[in-house]
Amino acid sequence: xxxxxxxxxxxxxxxxxxxxxxxxxxxxxxxxxxxxxxxxxxxxxxxxxxxxxxxxxxxxxxxxxxxxxxxxxxxxxxxxxxxxxxxxxxxxxxxxxxxxxxxxxxxxxxxxxxxxxxxxxxxxxxxxxxxxxxxxxxxxxxxxxxxxxxxxxxxxxxxxxxxxxxxxxxxxxxxxxxxxxxxxxxxxxxxxxxxxxxxxxxxxxxxxxxxxxxxxxxxxxxxxxxxxxxxxxxxxxxxxxxxxxxxxxxxxxxxxxxxxxxxxxxxxxxxxxxxxxxxxxxxxxxxxxxxxxxxxxxxxxxxxxxxxxxxxxxxxxxxxxxxxxxxxxxxxxxxxxxxxxxxxxxxxxxxxxxxxxxxxxxxxxxxxxxxxxxxxxxxxxxxxxxxxx
Numbered sequence: 001x002x003x004x005x006x007x008x009x010x011x012x013x014x015x016x017x018x019x020x021x022x023x024x025x026x027x028x029x030x031x032x033x034x035x036x037x038x039x040x041x042x043x044x045x046x047x048x049x050x051x052x053x054x055x056x057x058x059x060x061x062x063x064x065x066x067x068x069x070x071x072x073x074x075x076x077x078x079x080x081x082x083x084x085x086x087x088x089x090x091x092x093x094x095x096x097x098x099x100x101x102x103x104x105x106x107x108x109x110x111x112x113x114x115x116x117x118x119x120x121x122x123x124x125x126x127x128x129x130x131x132x133x134x135x136x137x138x139x140x141x142x143x144x145x146x147x148x149x150x151x152x153x154x155x156x157x158x159x160x161x162x163x164x165x166x167x168x169x170x171x172x173x174x175x176x177x178x179x180x181x182x183x184x185x186x187x188x189x190x191x192x193x194x195x196x197x198x199x200x201x202x203x204x205x206x207x208x209x210x211x212x213x214x215x216x217x218x219x220x221x222x223x224x225x226x227x228x229x230x231x232x233x234x235x236x237x238x239x240x241x242x243x244x245x246x247x248x249x250x251x252x253x254x255x256x257x258x259x260x261x262x263x264x265x266x267x268x269x270x271x272x273x274x275x276x277x278x279x280x281x282x283x284x285x286x287x288x289x290x291x292x293x294x295x296x297x298x299x300x301x302x303x304x305x306x307x308x309x310x311x312x313x314x315x316x317x318x319x320x321x322x323x324x325x326x327x328x329x330x331x332x333x334x335x336x337x338x339x340x341x342x343x344x345x346x347x348x349x350x351x352x353x354x355x356x357x358x359x360x361x362x363x364x365x366x367x368x369x370x371x372x373x374x375x376x377x378x379x380x381x382x383x384x385x386x387x388x389x
Contacts, residue, residue, distance in 0.1 A: 006057070006387070009073065009119050013059050016071050016078060017115040024061045025145060029137035029384040030054065031128040032178045033209070033346055034337055035187060035297075036285040036304060039312055040275055041172030043232055044193035044248025046282050049174055050202065051182025053381040056120035056133040060141045065113040068101070070094055073119035087166075093118075096131055099162030100138045107158070109148045116141070123213055123374070128337075128344065131167075132175035135159030140180070140384045152384070153195065156180040170229050182383030189286060193248055200289060202380050207294050207332065208351045212361070213374040216318045216342035225339050228271060228312060235259075235268040249275050267313075274311035278304060298333025298348045305335035305345075314340030318369055325364055329357050344376075 006026065013024055031054035037047030063069065071078040072093050079091045085098045097118075101111060116138070122130040139155040142148065150158070159176035163169050173192050181188065183199055190197040236249045239262050246252050249272060254262075256276055259269045281300045288296035305323045309315035315323075319336045322345050326334040333348040349357065362373050 005119070009057070009059060009117060012071075012073070013061070013115070013117045016117065017061070017063070017069060020061070020063065022061045022063075024059050025141070026387040027058045027060070027137050027141040027144065027384065028055045028387050029058075029133040029140065029179050030182055030381045031056075031122045031130065031133055032175055032182070033128070033211070033378075034174065034178075035209075035289075035346070036300065037174075037278060037282045038304060038308055038335070038337065039228065039314065039340075040250055040278055040282075041174035041190075041192045042170065042229055043172075043250045043275055044191075045250035045275065045279065047174045047190050047192060048187055048200075048282060048285060049178040049190065050187035050380045051178055051383050052128070052378040054120075054122045054128060054376075054378065056118065056122060056130060056137050057387070058137045058141045059117040060145055061115050062145070063113045063115045067113050069115045070097055071115075071117045073117065074124075085166075093134070095167050096134045096162060097138050099166030100135050100142070100158060102166055103158040103161045104139065104142060104148070104150075106161075107148075107150070107154070109146075109150075111142060111148075112146060114142070114145070123344075123376070128211075129175040129179070131163065131169075132159060132171070133179050135162050136176050136179045136384050144386060152180040153177075155384075170226050178383070180383050182381060184382045185380050187289075187380065189282075193250070200286070202289075203292075204294065205292075206351055207348060208354070209378075210347050210349075210354070211337075211344045211376040211378065212322060212334075212347060213344050213376065214318050214322060214342055214365075215371050215374065216316065216369075218316055218341035224314065224341065228314065231265075231268050231271045232275065235264050235272045238263045238268070239272075250279055252276060270311045270313070274307045277307055277311070281307075294348065295332060298331070301333030301335045301346070301348055302327060308336055308340065312340075316341050318342070318365075318371070319345065321368065322361065322365065322373075325361050326357070329360055331357060 030051040034049040068081045088094045143150045156176040160173050163171050186199040188197045256273045331349045337346045
């Protein structure tokens with residue numbers, strides 16, 4: 001976030017909440033991408049995310065009150081909350097903050113009243129995990145300001161629990177974890193079952209990753225997300241009847257063509273096929289990045305998109321059009337990222353090709369859907385931190 005905007009928000013903080021002599025501290029949490037391992041993080045799978053230099057920023061100060069006051073710059077809205085915490089009508093953004101407070105208190109921590117101003121530059125609906133960034137920056141800010149002694153791992157788990165329990169989205173741990181543990185110029189392979197992780201240096205040389213925002217956000221995203229998770233859980237239970245050794249769907253070592261013999265429905269079979277094939281693609285992408293075989297990485301990204309579209313069924317017509325177009329224009333690789341049904345595609349290509357592909361795909365997409373495209377270049381960044389400490 002620019003220095004000018006930071007100063008503006010600091011001034012707005014005092015205009016909204018007044019002055020009380022207490023220091024105002026500024027914290028920042030990044031957005032994230034996931035290179036490979038999509039829709040497996042809530043199934044015990046391995047993912048390959050990285051923090052990127054878009055952010056949610058928080059300014060926080062104790063207020064010597066028995067209440068909590070939040071202001072969102074993006075929504076131009078100020079809300080007050082007191083115990084017992086409950087969702088605030090017409091302020092859904094505040095639920096993520098309240099959920100974090102509830103989960104921190106479950107850890108036996110007492111949180112004094114405070115004022116909080118939230119701003120950010122993560123594109124809404126783009127699948128870059130602005131909600132997880134909000135949860136992590138709030139948890140980290142409270143932990144640092146009030147010296148609660150929570151680890152970054154605990155803060156990530158608190159963010160996930162807030163979204164699962166208070167907001168009602170059954171997300172996995174990947175987003176919050178990488179936002180809490182990101183490292184500049186590195187991605188990390190995270191085992192979402194054990195939470196063991198390894199950093200990998202992010203060297204692309206003449207290649208680059210960038211994002212294309214489809215500017216599409218279909219309303220069935222949240223309900224379909226929960227449905228997919230339920231289908232995966234149902235598939236695992238059926239497989240466990242004769243194979244109790246499998247604790248997660250991601251661990252299943254069965255021929256995908258034999259799944260129907262375990263009593264899986266057609267949808268459960270397709271969901272499982274995606275998960276098992278994504279496991280193999282993730283291994284190959286990690287190998288490709290480590291060896292510098294970026295053509296292999298790109299090939300697996302295209303394969304991942306096809307699987308997300310046909311087997312997991314979380315893509316949409318517009319996203320499929322973009323992936324197919326990028327392939328026809330000669331891009332090295334591309335796939336949808338995030339929950340699905342719109343949002344962003346992650347593209348891998350040679351740096352020299354961007355100037356040719358951008359105008360071509362903008363024109364064809366506008367002609368077909370009447371929508372603009374936004375292109376985002378990014379850098380791999382550190383995780384959550386205090387600014388100007």
